[in-house]
Amino acid sequence: MHDIQNRTDIDHLVATFYGRVFADEQIGLVFTLVARVTPETHFPLLGDFWETVLFGQNRYHGNVILKHVELHLKQALQPAQFDRWVSLFCLTVDDLFIGTVAETAKIRARTMSMVLQAKLHTLTQSGTHPNAHGHVDTHDALVL
Numbered sequence: 001m002h003d004i005q006n007r008t009d010i011d012h013l014v015a016t017f018y019g020r021v022f023a024d025e026q027i028g029l030v031f032t033l034v035a036r037v038t039p040e041t042h043f044p045l046l047g048d049f050w051e052t053v054l055f056g057q058n059r060y061h062g063n064v065i066l067k068h069v070e071l072h073l074k075q076a077l078q079p080a081q082f083d084r085w086v087s088l089f090c091l092t093v094d095d096l097f098i099g100t101v102a103e104t105a106k107i108r109a110r111t112m113s114m115v116l117q118a119k120l121h122t123l124t125q126s127g128t129h130p131n132a133h134g135h136v137d138t139h140d141a142l143v144l
């Protein structure tokens with residue numbers, strides 16, 4: 001077993017992790033039924049995200065917070081679901097890799113999970129819901 005070293009390792013991590021996520025009783029349906037995530041488009045994007053986070057490559061240009069705000073407004077994401085996401089991620093990292101980058105990946109996943117939950121909580125409290133015209137003001141969500 002070795003550390004996460006390159007994009008090939010990240011792609012392996014992403015594919016294994018989401019394979020488990022999609023099949024998971026607690027959170028699988030959010031991906032397959034609510035968001036209808038397709039591996040062909042989603043996996044490369046997530047590979048870009050983790051390459052940016054772990055290796056400082058400037059590849060991911062999306063907005064993670066906004067994506068989850070949109071999702072949360074469709075179906076409220078629960079703390080237990082975030083816990084499950086993080087557990088599955090950490091288990092998968094531990095099954096496949098060992099080393100400092102692997103440890104960093106787990107820390108970043110946990111941190112991101114906390115940031116996302118805090119953001120969703122704040123936005124929900126401040127009444128960021130679709131208005132009468134079905135419009136969602138996601139401006140606040142753009143600020144991390």
Ligand code: HEM
Nearest residue numbers: 030031035037049062063064067077081082085109112113
């Ligand atoms: C309950 C927990 C979570 C659920 C159910 C969830 C679900 C999803 C779904 C369905 C998407 C696809 C959204 C779309 O394309 O419309 C997505 C995207 C993404 N998620 Fe999560 N997520 C969770 C937690 C996390 C955490 C903790 C991270 C931390 C690294 C994360 C990172 C990402 C990234 C990077 C994307 C890609 C965003 C983009 O399209 O630019 N997610 N998530």
